[in-house]
Amino acid sequence: MGDTGNMPAASLVIVANRLPVKRVEADEGSSWVTSPGGLVAALTPAMADYDDVAWLGWTGEDGASEEPFEHGGIHLVPVGLTGPERLLHYDGMSNGTLWPLYHDKVEPSEFHRHWYDGYGRINKRFADAAAASAGPGATVWVHDYQLQLVPGMLRAIRPDLKIGFFLHIPFPPPELFYQLPWRRTLTEGLLGADLVGFQTPEGANNFHRLALRLGLGSRRSKSALDVDGRTVQVKSFPIGIDNERYADMATSNAVIEAAQNLRAQLGNPHVVMLGVDRLDYTKGIDVRLRAFKELLADERLQASHVTMVQVAEPSRDRVDAYISLRERVEQMVGEINGDYGRVGFPVVHYIHQTRSFEELLALYRVADVMLITPFRDGMNLVAKEYVATRFDDTGALVLSEFAGAAHQLKDALVVNPYDIDAMKSTIEHAVGMGAEESRKRMKALRRSVKKHDAATWARSFLSSLAEQEA
Numbered sequence: 001m002g003d004t005g006n007m008p009a010a011s012l013v014i015v016a017n018r019l020p021v022k023r024v025e026a027d028e029g030s031s032w033v034t035s036p037g038g039l040v041a042a043l044t045p046a047m048a049d050y051d052d053v054a055w056l057g058w059t060g061e062d063g064a065s066e067e068p069f070e071h072g073g074i075h076l077v078p079v080g081l082t083g084p085e086r087l088l089h090y091d092g093m094s095n096g097t098l099w100p101l102y103h104d105k106v107e108p109s110e111f112h113r114h115w116y117d118g119y120g121r122i123n124k125r126f127a128d129a130a131a132a133s134a135g136p137g138a139t140v141w142v143h144d145y146q147l148q149l150v151p152g153m154l155r156a157i158r159p160d161l162k163i164g165f166f167l168h169i170p171f172p173p174p175e176l177f178y179q180l181p182w183r184r185t186l187t188e189g190l191l192g193a194d195l196v197g198f199q200t201p202e203g204a205n206n207f208h209r210l211a212l213r214l215g216l217g218s219r220r221s222k223s224a225l226d227v228d229g230r231t232v233q234v235k236s237f238p239i240g241i242d243n244e245r246y247a248d249m250a251t252s253n254a255v256i257e258a259a260q261n262l263r264a265q266l267g268n269p270h271v272v273m274l275g276v277d278r279l280d281y282t283k284g285i286d287v288r289l290r291a292f293k294e295l296l297a298d299e300r301l302q303a304s305h306v307t308m309v310q311v312a313e314p315s316r317d318r319v320d321a322y323i324s325l326r327e328r329v330e331q332m333v334g335e336i337n338g339d340y341g342r343v344g345f346p347v348v349h350y351i352h353q354t355r356s357f358e359e360l361l362a363l364y365r366v367a368d369v370m371l372i373t374p375f376r377d378g379m380n381l382v383a384k385e386y387v388a389t390r391f392d393d394t395g396a397l398v399l400s401e402f403a404g405a406a407h408q409l410k411d412a413l414v415v416n417p418y419d420i421d422a423m424k425s426t427i428e429h430a431v432g433m434g435a436e437e438s439r440k441r442m443k444a445l446r447r448s449v450k451k452h453d454a455a456t457w458a459r460s461f462l463s464s465l466a467e468q469e470a
């Protein structure tokens, strides 16, 4: 067993690329704070069902592994990556190969053997750390595309464990996946799990087909495979948010006041449109800006009437495709404001920063129209967060049909982001939506977000895993 500090063997081990905390530096020294939102928020209710929980992940900083520590009742085990390892595993294989490939190749995917070798080494480091943290017969839940080899590696060391894997991003059709030179080993890695979960039935079905096509398993049922005498379940579990937290905070005085101030700062426009995304080429930020620009040019929308706020959180900014996207988006924002803004009244307020939870809530409350237009997205929790804050059943949600969330949020204005004319008329529809239509749609949307919340997601995954026969 490796060094896990004083941790008693955990009954639940979460293995994710990132730890659920970030280091903050202050005059008194550095400390850890829980990352807002994200996976930890989704897992918190389910983690409370276990006595000892360990979470393995990367701190996001270059350097060797640090000592495990306790935070928020969880035993955190940092897995270190040096700068060169990060380039191969994170910037390279994870975000230069797998991310674009799994998102319909919206940008080209690069295949490099040294990236894959680095990815394998880091996956082994995670697998070894998980093996050292887990108690006998424990449950290990591995997350996302950065760690697809971990289930197989872990099973080889610790066959006593229950291993689950959940993919947070889309899983592509076998026809696309087949381009990967490492298609076989990656699939074998995933099949090391007892349960492989996806955001949508399409993702699950794509993986099921892939495993059969590669001859790595045989069909047991629509949602299960026989692999080397074991059963591997393959199912979809759409992730949700902590609905109550958003709904409660939205009605707090602090958020109501912040929203009023924000609207005044924007010049009290008739309509505020909002986009909140990581600055990622899958999110369709550019196409949304283009549709808005054309609507202004066609005079179907007036700059004096409609204001757009686009929060684009900095992300993966060492990867080339992200650098060029930033240039493209910022140029478009500049063009729109140059052509249609007035002194003191830009038409697009562009914020390339991470906003706090409270600020995000105020933005959601101010937004009359929420624009979620990804070319492909595993789920898109921003769509669900927006809905959860609309306690008064106002507002309109424009949602790409290629976001996993479109499966649950059927009462949104669903649009194909590749169809610019459809985007324009959908945005126009949203801007002009009457109170009665908003109310009807938002009521149904809120019901759906509440039903498919984070606790339901995590518990249903973990109980499917627990029910699986040994």
Ligand code: G6P
Residues within 6 Å of the ligand: 017, 018, 144, 145, 168, 169, 315, 316
């Ligand atoms: C997506 C992925 C996560 C990832 C997050 C942020 O949601 O599914 O695994 O952590 O993006 O990206 P980053 O590269 O900053 O971790």
